[in-house]
Amino acid sequence: MAERGAEQFEQLALVHLDSVFRMARRLARDESEADDLVQETYVRAFRAFGKFELREHGMKPWLLKILHNCFYTHRGKTNRQPTSLDDATIEQFRDTGVAVVETSAAEVDWDAIDEELKHAVDGIPEDYRVVLLLWSFEELSYKEIAEICDVPVGTVMSRLFRARRLLADKLADFAERENVRKKA
């Protein structure tokens, strides 16, 4: 099969640039790292373009999967094993210093905390943050997230469950302090 060209790749892939960058920005430490991740993602995607099969949901999940891989490669986690937190008990969470509280998402006024929310997301462990972002920002299904992260659907659900609670936990103090906790 003749190799598809840069023009065709750009036509299909660059429309998702904003999504890829925004996802990278929330994964990376700063804009510069996000920028590097985006460029590396697109170069890698271009190299693999000949093998890419355009399916009904388009190219974005594929680009996000490459971004995900680039991100972990940058962090030196290419051969990482599934995080022990996946199967952790509540006690193990506490042992690792990750507090678990049962703060419900229903108790926070989500309309009033955008900036604090950004900081809170940045403070969530990477494996959880990735799933949380794919779930919220990209509105992907559990199955699509599982394919991107290369983990079972059950792990996605587990990580998402905990990520939501970690996020709510991080925002609980802020909500209380700023009086943006939802009135009962």
Add this chain to the structure above:
Amino acid sequence: MDCQEFRSKLDEYADDAADADWSAAAEEHVAGCAECGAAVAGIRKMRAALRRTVMSERVPSDLADRVRGAIRAEASTGMPIDRDHPPATLSFGRWVTPLAMAAAVALVFVGSQFMPQGVPSGGPQGDVEATWVSAVRTVHAKCLMSGEAHHADGLPRELSALRGALKTTLALDVLVPDLSAAGFKLHSADMCRIQGVPGAHLVYERESDEKLVSLFTIAQTGVFEPTESFKLGDRAAFVCTNDKAPVMSWENASSTFVFCGEIEAASMATLGTGLAD
């Protein structure tokens, strides 16, 4: 359905991921239970707030151009472009050599003449930045698998003269080792950019069996941070094999050198003992 049963699949329900029958029953429950309804709304509002927050991120106005430039650079040279270091203005011509594909892919040394001195079989393992290894290997593979090697126009083919020319041309203190003791002669030399960092790419060929090895000289130090290393003369070096084939790396004060070939790690290390900065 009671609250306990509903809460068992609250997340799936809120994400429209629960099966249809269960969801139908859940709808009835939520309609009559304000607390569970609020829980669902909370999750959905969290999702919307996260989306809103991420969408508010400013995308650099020149990002598309830079990404497009990186793609075009990859398309034309097979190497990513560095946004901080524009491509050199040098024009490198190319010549195509009719390397047999079989020779290009069959690069495994056989025999014992390259067995290492004091280096464990397989070479020491280092935990390296896989992106660099991957980039080096990609460049290497392109040169080998395409059956195409290139030698920059005007660059001499005599080793010492080549070193001087590269130093002048690329402003790099480039290592141009003599591997003739192992039967390798210089095959080609060109500019090299690995992940945007400028350097030189030298390919050596051994005519007797058409084996090839590549040496990348990258104008940057600290590329690899080996957790294990061994001495290569007075240099710390390491061989990693985490990408199925060995890459050997070492540094001097200004550059990182990467020796790459689909040969045994031990043979790679032994070849490296013949190098001199």
